[in-house]
Amino acid sequence: MKMKKYNAPSIAEAMKAIRADLGEDAVILNSKVVVTKKFFGLVKKKSFEVVAGIDQVEKKQAMPSLPDLNSSSPQPASPKPVLAATEEAATINRELIKEITDLKTMMEKLQRQSVQSQYPDELLSFIDYLRSQELSIELITAISDELFSHFKGRTEEIAFDDMRIVTEGYLRDRLRGVEIGGLSYDKKYINVLGPTGVGKTTTIAKMAARAVLEKKKKIGFITTDTYRIAAIEQLKTYAGLLQAPVEIVYSAEDYKQAIEKLDYLDLIFIDTAGRNYKEAKYVNDLAQLIDFGELAESFLVVSLTAKERDVESIIEQFENLPIKKFIFTKLDETNSIGTIFNLMIKYNKGLAYYTDGQEVPEDIEPGDTGKLLELLFQGESK
Ligand SMILES: Nc1nc2c(ncn2[C@@H]2O[C@H](COP(=O)(O)OP(=O)(O)OP(=O)(O)O)[C@@H](O)[C@H]2O)c(=O)[nH]1
Ligand SMILES: [Mg+2]
Numbered sequence: 001m002k003m004k005k006y007n008a009p010s011i012a013e014a015m016k017a018i019r020a021d022l023g024e025d026a027v028i029l030n031s032k033v034v035v036t037k038k039f040f041g042l043v044k045k046k047s048f049e050v051v052a053g054i055d056q057v058e059k060k061q062a063m064p065s066l067p068d069l070n071s072s073s074p075q076p077a078s079p080k081p082v083l084a085a086t087e088e089a090a091t092i093n094r095e096l097i098k099e100i101t102d103l104k105t106m107m108e109k110l111q112r113q114s115v116q117s118q119y120p121d122e123l124l125s126f127i128d129y130l131r132s133q134e135l136s137i138e139l140i141t142a143i144s145d146e147l148f149s150h151f152k153g154r155t156e157e158i159a160f161d162d163m164r165i166v167t168e169g170y171l172r173d174r175l176r177g178v179e180i181g182g183l184s185y186d187k188k189y190i191n192v193l194g195p196t197g198v199g200k201t202t203t204i205a206k207m208a209a210r211a212v213l214e215k216k217k218k219i220g221f222i223t224t225d226t227y228r229i230a231a232i233e234q235l236k237t238y239a240g241l242l243q244a245p246v247e248i249v250y251s252a253e254d255y256k257q258a259i260e261k262l263d264y265l266d267l268i269f270i271d272t273a274g275r276n277y278k279e280a281k282y283v284n285d286l287a288q289l290i291d292f293g294e295l296a297e298s299f300l301v302v303s304l305t306a307k308e309r310d311v312e313s314i315i316e317q318f319e320n321l322p323i324k325k326f327i328f329t330k331l332d333e334t335n336s337i338g339t340i341f342n343l344m345i346k347y348n349k350g351l352a353y354y355t356d357g358q359e360v361p362e363d364i365e366p367g368d369t370g371k372l373l374e375l376l377f378q379g380e381s382k
Helices: 011-022 056-061 081-118 121-132 137-151 160-174 200-213 229-242 252-261 280-289 308-317 338-347 369-377
Strands: 002-008 027-038 043-054 189-193 219-223 246-248 267-271 296-303 325-329 350-355 364-366
Touching (some): 160 369, 200 350, 219 252, 229 246
Parallel strands (some): 189 267, 296 325
16 A cells, blocks of 8 residues: 655645545545644644555456456556556466466367377277267267277277177176066066156056966056046056956055955056156155055156156156166167167166067067167168
C-alpha cells in the first residue's frame, strides 16, 4: 500500500490534495489536528494532518481477468511500477500455460503414434473389426494390449485366426467367474424380469416348451402382468398349447396361494409386467410381490436392440436382487454382439439364453461361451 501524509489548513483542503494526488480510491487512514506555536507560544496556528493511502497491488490482483494481449485497445494510461510488474507476470504465465498445453498435446499425440506405429496393419484392422462388433472401449484396449504383447517382435504377417485365438482366450478368461448355460432345472421357480416389450413372455414360452418337449417336465405359469388383458391372453395361449395351468396374481397373498396350488409341478415360470425399470419404485414393487428365495432362479431379459447405456441404468436398478444371469433377445435384429460381452463382464452376470427370432419354440439357444465367440467372429471378412 502506498501511504502519504498531508498537511492542510482544513479537512476539505486536505481531501482535495489527496484526491488530486492518489485518486478517488484513496482511503483516509488517520487524521488529527496539529497546533503549531510561534513567537514563544504567543501565536497558535491550527492545521490538519491527514494520512491517506491507496492499495495499488491489491487493486491490480482483484482484476477479473488477465490483460488481453491480442487486444489493440491501449492499456490504462498511468500504470504504476507494481502494475507493470503484474502485467509482465501475467504475460509470462499465459505464454507458459500455452507452451505447456501445446507440449502436452504433442506428447500425447506422439505417444499414441508411437504405440500405434508399432502395431502392424493387420493388428490395426483386427482391432477395427472388434470395434465394429461394438465391444466396449475398455475391452478393446485390454485386448489390444494382450495382442500387442503376444505378437511383439513377430516379423511375418499375423493371421486373423491367430489374433482371434488370443482374443478368444482373453474373453474366456474374463468370463470365467460367471455362469453360462440354460435352465439348471434344479430350481422350481423361474422369475423372468425386464422392461417393456423385450420378449419376456415369448422367451418364457420358448423355455417352457423346451422343458416340456426335451426334458419332459411338468410345468405351469404364474403371471403378475395384470395390467393388460392381452398379456394374460398371450400367456394363456402358450399355456394352452403346452396344456399347462396358468395362475394370475394381483398381490403377494395371491402369489403365495398360486405357489401352493401349483406345488405339484416341476417348474413354474413367473412372467412379470414390463415396466420402466429406470424407476426404482417398480423394482421395489416386484421385490414385494414375488419370491426371490432359495428355490427361485431369476433372469433379467435384455433386448440387444436397446441402447447399451439405457440397458445399463436398468441393470443397475436390479442390483439388489439375486439375478445371476441375463437372457439376451432379438439377436436377429442386430449385427453386433459386443453388448453381450460388455454387459456380462461389466456386471459380472452370466448368460442363460439368447433368442434370435419370434418363432416359438425354435428361436432360442442356451448360453455357451464357444457359440458366443463364434458369433463374435461370424462377421469377419477374412
Ligand atoms: N425379432 C425378434 N423379436 C422377438 C424376439 N423375442 C421376442 N420378440 C418379439 O418382441 C415382441 C414383444 O415380445 P413379448 O414377449 O410380448 O415381450 P414382453 O417383454 O413380454 O412385453 P411386455 O409384457 O409388454 O413387457 C413380440 O412381437 C415378440 O414376437 C426375438 O428374439 N427376436
Ligand atoms: Mg409380456
